[in-house]
Amino acid sequence: MATTQVAQVIAVARSQIGYREGYAEGGWTNIERYALEVPGLSGFQGQAWCMIFTSWVAMRAGVPSIFPRTADCSAGVTYFVNAGRWSDYPAIGGQAFYGTSGQDHSEIVIAYDATYIWAVGGNTSDTGSAEGDGVYVRRRRRTDAVIYGYGLPNYAEGITTADPSLKGVSGYNYAAADAGPGPGTLLRAALLAPNVVTDAVSVGGPLTAGGVAVQQDSLTRIGLDVIGYSGAATAPIVRFRDADGNPVFQIDGAGRIVSAVNANAWRPADQGLIAWTMDPASCTPAGSSLSAGYIYFMEVILRNAATITSLCAVIGTAGSGLTSGQCLAGLYTAAGARVGVTADMSTTWNSAGDKTMNLTSSYAAAAGKYYIAYLHNGTTSPVFAAGSSLGANFTPGNAHLASGSYRFCRSASGQTSLPTSYTMTSATPDANNIWAAAA
Incomplete structure (x- = not known):
């Protein structure tokens, strides 16, 4: 089994032997898989791809930072020269460069002896051409004028090289000949x-x-x-x-x-938010009025850790006669611990529009599920934007969810404040699918 970094690189390179680029209208097209699979190199699809292939191998093997990521052989030479890891001698898992200055072609060395190197390369052929149709393993004489030199990746276990000047140097293992690690089992x-x-x-x-x-x-x-x-x-x-x-x-x-993740779908970040109950564009024109004295809980999911400083609502029709100190928004963990609360919202909710409700102190939230909570008391509830309002006995927003994990739910009546904790298993499922967001 391939366990070392160099063995994994060679196992990955060997696994691609026999791959061929696209063919159309009687010719090879340079259209291949690797450019699209290496971040930053997709724009080079249809061009010479030997360096793209070695970049892909390094990434697939889990060691991309010790190889150049580029489509340009000359840039690859510069990468190793600047790192002080350039040699005129082959090395196992080293990157061979060809041409008068290394500009023509590149491959990965899998074995060498006193006379030959064996290397796997992309965009080559069974004749060893620098411009070919696929991935091949080739044997070349070490004295071939076409060989410019070798880049020596900084493998964690060190690299085996034929360079006598590196004998005894830390990180290098000298060997006049080496058959390489042989076939290996690919790691994930x-x-x-x-x-x-x-x-x-x-x-x-x-x-x-x-x-x-x-x-x-x-x-x-x-x-x-x-x-x-x-x-x-x-x-x-x-x-x-x-x-x-x-x-x-x-x-x-x-x-x-x-x-x-649908690349074309709007997400909270696209509107300057951290998380929301649903896309606000999907809300109904009617909205939902809330019953006084109930805490309404709306679940949101944080895909990434974030610091939450405010909660957001959209009010279509202003409330009236709202009770000071008893109109609040808050943030709870999925377990029911209150981790954020706003100041009194009776004035804020007494007008229509987009509402940003600052927490009294910000909260550094880990990824996971949270509840945004609304409570109002007063004569007439604001009308909050909502996805649907289907009545307490029909709650499709909670489909396949059990007590304690409802997506939309409410407390018992008679609430005048947001408690520091709430037992979520006691919450009742609710069909007022209210739009709420964290920012």
């Missing part, structure tokens, strides 16, 4: 944070300030960037976008897909 794919911030591979493990990586079994589509995440121990959430910049899905800390 590493999906990395933008621009190769980290090489850590974990599911439900620690999340770093730079990013996080998770695992997937398939080779089919792995060019994913992290665009948001929460490091909460109880509910880590990671959101990904594909190589073209489209949000694609979110996962929880156990690696389960939480939700697909």
